[in-house]
Amino acid sequence: MKIKHISKRVHQNQILSDIDFEVKTGSIVGIVGRNGAGKTTLLRTMVGILNPTKGDVLIKNESIFSNPKLKENIIFVPDSSEALKNYSTKEMLNLYKGIYSRFDEEYFHELMDRFSLPEVKKIGNLSKGMKALFSLVVAFSTRAKYILLDEPTDGLDVIVKKRILKILVEEVAINDVSVIISSHRLDELEFMANDIVIIKDGKVEKHYELDSMKLNYLKAQVVFKEYMPEDLKNHITVINQTGRVYTIVFEKKRDELRSLIETFQPILYEELPISLEDIFIATLGGEDIVS
């Protein structure tokens, strides 16, 4: 799936600007960004619910907007199942069977059994975790190749969360689907995503393969005799400060940071393992991080 230079304007609001990236088959892509960055709008455009003002979404090099049949390859699971609450599980099954010609009813029942989900007259009567699992069961049963999830584990207990993450990873491995997840749960994405797209103010701020992303950043703890030299501050992001102990993140090669820091003669310099959360803070935290 190719997202080609998508822009979206609503009234006078430029919500997305020139978003361009590719989703590889069989990969998990994490879309991250601060509240209001444009993640949900991007997902809704990728699935064809919203028309972009400019740009296109291509599957097998064809536009999903000029060839709507291609939308059968995509399913979007929104962060709330509020809209489904008055439907029965059977009605949902029939609704999606009508929309997705490859809908796999046998797989639907198999997954319902696997997750001990009951058939109910009102989906609204299911617990929040059950609703989330049910939405995923429907999504997988459509046999769509691209599954877009908006905050799939928001508000779920840790056991349901683990089950959901496990089935996502399995589905990608066994059925070769691609999963695009918008999430604030950076720890979960770190455990399963291949690619991370960081959105800032409706634009792609960074797009990395997770492994190479970590190689491009360095986290360290440093202490100087006095306070941190102002010159050094221009090259790094301070993500924490306790007295004279600074935790810093730097986007460049390891050796460059080491030699840069050495010129300022620290009394302590220690490298630390870096997480996606550190990179998120360094990329998007701006002035808000150390108060």
Ligand SMILES: Nc1ncnc2c1ncn2[C@@H]1O[C@H](COP(=O)(O)OP(=O)(O)OP(=O)(O)O)[C@@H](O)[C@H]1O
């Ligand atoms: N229909 C709309 N009309 C006007 N503005 C909109 C509309 N939809 C979204 N926006 C605005 O676009 C921006 C991006 O919203 P969006 O919901 O895509 O962000 P998000 O990254 O998913 O946020 P969050 O992490 O809080 O869910 C916000 O400023 C929002 O107010």
